[in-house]
Amino acid sequence: MKKKMIITMLSISIILLGTISCSNKSVEKSEEVKSTSTETIAKDTLNVASRGEPNSLCPQYSGGNDNARVDTSLYDTLVVLDESTNEIVPSVATQWEWIDSTHIELTLRDDVYFSNGDQLTAKDVAFSFEQGSKYSLSNYYSKYDAENTTIVDNQHIIMAFTAPWPSFINVVGSTHYALLSLKAFEDAGEDLSVLARNPIGSGKFTVKEWTQGTSILLERNDNYWNKEDLPYFKYIKHTFLSDNATRVLSLKSGDIDVAQDLAGSQVKDIENTDGLYSYNKVQNTINPISFNYAVPALQDDNVREAIALVVNRNAFNQTDYGGYSKVAYSILGQGSPYYVESDVPQLNVEKAQELMKESGYNEKNRLKLSLVAPFKDTEGTLLQNMISEIYIDLEVQVTDIATYLGYLFKGDFEIVFSELDNWDPLLILDYVDSRLSYALAKGGSQYNGKNEAELHALIDEIKVTTDETQAAQLYAELQQFVIDNNVLIGVQSVARFDAYTDTLTGITYDVRGWPILANMHPVTE
Numbered sequence: 001m002k003k004k005m006i007i008t009m010l011s012i013s014i015i016l017l018g019t020i021s022c023s024n025k026s027v028e029k030s031e032e033v034k035s036t037s038t039e040t041i042a043k044d045t046l047n048v049a050s051r052g053e054p055n056s057l058c059p060q061y062s063g064g065n066d067n068a069r070v071d072t073s074l075y076d077t078l079v080v081l082d083e084s085t086n087e088i089v090p091s092v093a094t095q096w097e098w099i100d101s102t103h104i105e106l107t108l109r110d111d112v113y114f115s116n117g118d119q120l121t122a123k124d125v126a127f128s129f130e131q132g133s134k135y136s137l138s139n140y141y142s143k144y145d146a147e148n149t150t151i152v153d154n155q156h157i158i159m160a161f162t163a164p165w166p167s168f169i170n171v172v173g174s175t176h177y178a179l180l181s182l183k184a185f186e187d188a189g190e191d192l193s194v195l196a197r198n199p200i201g202s203g204k205f206t207v208k209e210w211t212q213g214t215s216i217l218l219e220r221n222d223n224y225w226n227k228e229d230l231p232y233f234k235y236i237k238h239t240f241l242s243d244n245a246t247r248v249l250s251l252k253s254g255d256i257d258v259a260q261d262l263a264g265s266q267v268k269d270i271e272n273t274d275g276l277y278s279y280n281k282v283q284n285t286i287n288p289i290s291f292n293y294a295v296p297a298l299q300d301d302n303v304r305e306a307i308a309l310v311v312n313r314n315a316f317n318q319t320d321y322g323g324y325s326k327v328a329y330s331i332l333g334q335g336s337p338y339y340v341e342s343d344v345p346q347l348n349v350e351k352a353q354e355l356m357k358e359s360g361y362n363e364k365n366r367l368k369l370s371l372v373a374p375f376k377d378t379e380g381t382l383l384q385n386m387i388s389e390i391y392i393d394l395e396v397q398v399t400d401i402a403t404y405l406g407y408l409f410k411g412d413f414e415i416v417f418s419e420l421d422n423w424d425p426l427l428i429l430d431y432v433d434s435r436l437s438y439a440l441a442k443g444g445s446q447y448n449g450k451n452e453a454e455l456h457a458l459i460d461e462i463k464v465t466t467d468e469t470q471a472a473q474l475y476a477e478l479q480q481f482v483i484d485n486n487v488l489i490g491v492q493s494v495a496r497f498d499a500y501t502d503t504l505t506g507i508t509y510d511v512r513g514w515p516i517l518a519n520m521h522p523v524t525e
Helices: 038-044 065-074 122-132 182-187 192-197 244-253 264-271 301-310 313-321 349-358 378-388 401-410 425-432 452-462 468-485
Strands: 005-008 045-050 079-082 087-090 093-100 103-108 150-153 156-160 205-211 215-220 235-240 258-262 276-291 367-374 392-399 413-417 488-501
Touching (some): 065 258, 103 122, 122 156, 182 192, 244 258, 264 276, 313 488, 367 413, 378 392, 378 413
Parallel strands (some): 005 413, 045 235, 045 258, 367 392
Antiparallel strands (some): 205 215
16 A cells, blocks of 8 residues: 655645646747837836746736736736725726626726727627636636627626636636737737737736846836826836845845845845835735545544644744744635634643544654655654654655655645645635545545535535625634634745835735736835
8 A cells, every 4th residue: 555645835836726827838038129228217117126037928828926926017807906995896897796606797997908909898808718718827717618608798798607606706806817808819820829928918017128038128008098097107127136135135225126026034134124115915825734534543633633733833934934924723814805813722732642642642652654845844844843742753755846746636645735825715615625536626635524514515605605795704614614623724824025115105916916016106206
């Protein structure tokens, strides 16, 4: 019988969604479009240091961290997040109404135009979602039903879904759901990779110059439809600096205005530097410890509760984010609109030891488990030390990503320390649903313990509930169920860190947690 393994994953992001967000497709880099005098644009330019160069500027073709940080300036979405109220508000879509659990009717603005001059219509919305289902972000579009979507007229569309998607409006404010131009696609020979290099959006900026390996220069779209929300800066220049320390040094020296995607360990230095400001964005994504319930020892309520009682969330937060993230206790993190404070047991090693002894484990009869980790063993070593106190011996083995994923999607593991991409809270329901295969559940904690029927009933009701008040109550019940039954152990929310000079303000984030630099402006303005 093959030996099962515990798996850890804090160092890779989004992979658990079934489709890797950062596609390994590469876009052919052409010569820069045109050159622009740096002296001419300097005073009108927001200078940004980005971690890496995008491999695409078409979100549906290839998503990912480096791409999205530019895409947010180039594209519109149906709705946007008002961070001051944490509410979804209209953007291109001015109204929406659920017809039933699988159909929603949208009313669109009639004054939105792409950078090529074409009007954005319902056909473009349908096209954008159809393309999203074909490429690297297909998992996010899996419920979209192109065949049964109805284009009523240019400003009205009835979008259809293959299954209830009640969180639709709450998630389509992410740049992953950017609106593309059908006409531009046709003009590009129906080759989306062409638009990945030469994007056509309706957002606040357009691409003026892309210098391979060096930078991308964006220019303000003065024809943007919302004249009351035009950007202050005429240009945004993204310079690619892969080294975290170099980005901070460039910020301190005044060479750049914004340093993106820093490590949590750098935040304190930023905070202690006059003239600089750090923005710590806690995302709607958590790192949990999940269990494989095919393992007899993990079916034991005492064992899971004992592990929960010794997991020091602050230690993980300090190691991974310098202590600047937020701890998580259940299936949703503090960045989620459905997060609620729940009753959580405190750390208690003595009680955990008693529970393990009740189940037959002690210093002479220790529970032996093994762990395989991709790339590094930092989190595995932390967990190893924590559970060692409660008679569990953990073997840590670092392996390559292909081997790791092989174990994960076959269910050949005991515990997985992973990332729940719960910015779309519907996606995480699969993660604890024992009725699904490990491949469909992304290697999740498919609970089949006591009160399993209650959990399934909660999942099924959430999936068809379009009333926000009712959904909030159901998610609150789900979070407490996960804690009470130790379905999984929430550890911490994923966080991202950006820094900028204190003369600037206005940075906002989309619902996925990607920064929107187009809104930045001087403090005095």
